[in-house]
Amino acid sequence: MKTTTSNTRDSESNIVLQIENLYKAFGENKVLNGFSLDLKNGENLVLMGRSGSGKSVLIKCLVGLLKPDKGKVEILGNDISTLSQSDMDELRTSIGFLFQGSALYDSMTVRENLEFPLRRHTRKLSSKEMEALVFEALESVGLKHTVDLMPAELSGGMQRRIALARALILKPKIIIYDEPTTGLDPITSKEIIELMNSVQEKYKTSSLIITHDVDCARVVSNRIILLLDGVNYAEGTFNELSNSNDTKIKAFFK
């Protein structure tokens, strides 16, 4: 497995994640119909698509949970269809995920939730090293004081911030956010959105952000891709797309 973007094309174009002409159908239901996307190093790329447009199917194809019918996914220069299970598992440690609904383990403290990926994925760390990483991640989301609390003792917004700290703890090169603001009130959403920008700055991550929250797209995006009818229907900055005269594009920004 390649551990860097040493592949010539990738290092030239600075692409950390590339989806090329992806097709996926379930029977007659053609969900992805030649979808392509490039995530550049250090950028926040927002993917917008209506409910049922295939965003989750796309994520599953990205992480190897679904096999596309056709097309290619390259992560950090690795064509994932050629990787063994253990190489794929290792590559996944370069990707942080923030899923809808936080997905913290209810029976574990915040500390144990954050230690979980450290125990699973890295060389054996001393408890001192783990403690330092846990506090560094918690500090980046402003929640050091919650280390020994249970998830149920935290608000929804705090839980999402802890989930983000857990996604960051292995210092991933890429973060995939799946509907990061869904279910949050406007003020908490704003906090999460600001945090996403500060994470990008501090950790120099490249992020793929799947959302239909227009405010989130406006604040975090360097670029936006619209997924419609299984293809990348339009691509541009927030201003370019939100000022478009195309009725299909306009519908995303209402």
Ligand SMILES: Nc1ncnc2c1ncn2[C@@H]1O[C@H](COP(=O)(O)OP(=O)(O)OP(=O)(O)O)[C@@H](O)[C@H]1O
């Ligand atoms: N395992 C599966 N078997 C059959 N059909 C599936 C499967 N997974 C997804 N689909 C279909 O693929 C289409 C896209 O689903 P997907 O979950 O990717 O949508 P989405 O864009 O993530 O929607 P939402 O925003 O509501 O989460 C839907 O029509 C869905 O029924």
